[in-house]
Amino acid sequence: MAARPTIEEVAALAGVSRSTVSRVVNGSSSVSPEALAAVQQAITALNYAPNRAARSLASRQTHAIGLVVPEDTTRFFGDPFLASVVAGISDRLSDSDYILNLLIASDDPDGKMTRFVRNGGVDAAIIVSHHASDSFIERIAESVPVVFGGRPLRVRDSDIVVDVDNVAAAREAVQHLLALGRRRIATITGSMSMSVSVDRREGFRAALEDAGLQPAGEADGDFSEQGGAAAARRLIAQDPRPDALFVASDLMARGALEVLREAGLRVPDDVAIVAFDDSPLAVAADLTSVRQPMAEQGEMLAGMVIDLLAGRAPAALTILPTELIVRGSAPAV
Amino acid sequence: MAARPTIEEVAALAGVSRSTVSRVVNGSSSVSPEALAAVQQAITALNYAPNRAARSLASRQTHAIGLVVPEDTTRFFGDPFLASVVAGISDRLSDSDYILNLLIASDDPDGKMTRFVRNGGVDAAIIVSHHASDSFIERIAESVPVVFGGRPLRVRDSDIVVDVDNVAAAREAVQHLLALGRRRIATITGSMSMSVSVDRREGFRAALEDAGLQPAGEADGDFSEQGGAAAARRLIAQDPRPDALFVASDLMARGALEVLREAGLRVPDDVAIVAFDDSPLAVAADLTSVRQPMAEQGEMLAGMVIDLLAGRAPAALTILPTELIVRGSAPAV
């Protein structure tokens, strides 16, 4: 907890002016080699670290990017999708001089998070796992540039979004189950306040309709493992029992698998499963799953924010590719 | 992205001085009711939010607390222990006017995280999941007050630590297995670069020694689900096979359970298991587990940091109680 030297002290030691030190610190080109060397030496000698607050105040930027996740802590931590996205974001950001600020709160009752953003806590925000009810998001978008991971339910013209084609991906997943000869196909959806859930259900319904079939059940699993288990319990209690499940996330599928096992149902013989995300969970549980490039999505989100802050306008809508990864829970035909 | 009003503009509208507005914003007492009302009105009218950077610069504090987690993102997200601790910290902090800054990095190659802290990014840091090799922690502790969740391997006099008695807790866990009549007891440990792992193994050994027994195996599961599975695989390959496992975390136990099931071994009949953490995972998997108050630990860590910053010196070492929660994986005698 040594006293922190100021730029002025570094300048004095290096025998140059404040400005020159600032140029060195900020990597400006027009500094003579001698001055550069002297300043660098002074910096290490004094163990100088520029004051963030002063820098922010003068330059009007914080060099911080907020990742807003409107979920409670438990959910945030449990979900491999979010984990991968965060990993992607961190990865991309570690090449830049921005730092990541995780802002996790299912809602923002006292407005602390919103206030933090509005007070100039971050230069921009990435928003993932956005629910229709998250009104504080709008207040955030008013004060800072924003990029969405996953389309918000109500898109405004100015919104910048990175997403996958959930409808098409879900359709393909269900078509795989159909190709396997399954006819009583049910789905476990995510929360309907999120567009991903709505879209995947839409793809599910469309595929069945194309085949002239009715859904064998739709249950909300709320994107959690327990929710997936509960939904599976409801679905297999039906008569006739579904012979296939399209589950909107690996995590919910894991919960469902447990329930099927307890019920003595074999996967895929009795019930075939296609899940979504292709997270490490899918590998571990041998789940056929729709791969969406989660880490890439994170990287892309981060890259877009950087572009945005650099004055380059990113594309309003980016659609990333998905791919059905076939494993044991719904094997190849 | 409306222009942000300054304190000066608020003052002008309210017909008072900058200072009075500052007093209102910071909750100072000596402001007349009329002035208070006028200022509050002006603040809402202009939608004023004080500039964080300016405030930090002038007051020399950031009102941010860093949570340093020296793990990679995947591990950070997967572990229910960390999830609960973070939840506890957020909870406690949400009553204060501090915000939480998650600093997650298994190491800090370019020193960005360290630099952030040293640049005055946070007022203090909470460090959890500390490994012996994390040298950047020391640099952080040099520039900012620090509180440890879980004893670091090398404790310095000035360190403030919140922990549980891992040795005693592990001992009790193993004694439960002994009381069940198990005699070939093995353990799956966490990473040996962490004191929790060393301590729990010590408790394991001590309990066996008290009973005049030898460990039936010790395997490092690295506190991950896959690590736990791999460790279990190694342990059950031994001859004679262990009839009980003390696993140093619920997450590793989950991995082990899967392996046991695949091997056709029944729990608890063939292999009894006592795990550690008593996270939601333990409930879901019906694991007997040592409860440690994770959320409370988080709350306590946060409270201590707040105390520290308020000039109140917290106790150097706080030991939280543990309790063995008996479930199906190692039922009551």
Next chain:
DNA sequence: CCGACATCTGGGAGCGCTCCCACACTTGTC
């Protein structure tokens, strides 16, 4: 009726930077 004290208020100074302009000094050009 005046000093002693509490209560409220205003404004100067300064936090540690960045940004911009001005000023050397060099180099090249016709």
Next chain:
DNA sequence: GACAAGTGTGGGAGCGCTCCCAGATGTCGG
């Protein structure tokens, strides 16, 4: 040899706050 066009450098101003001191006003007791 005068002028234009670079280079590198220094310092003033200012970012939007907080902190502190001084002043204004009110209150009370002797």
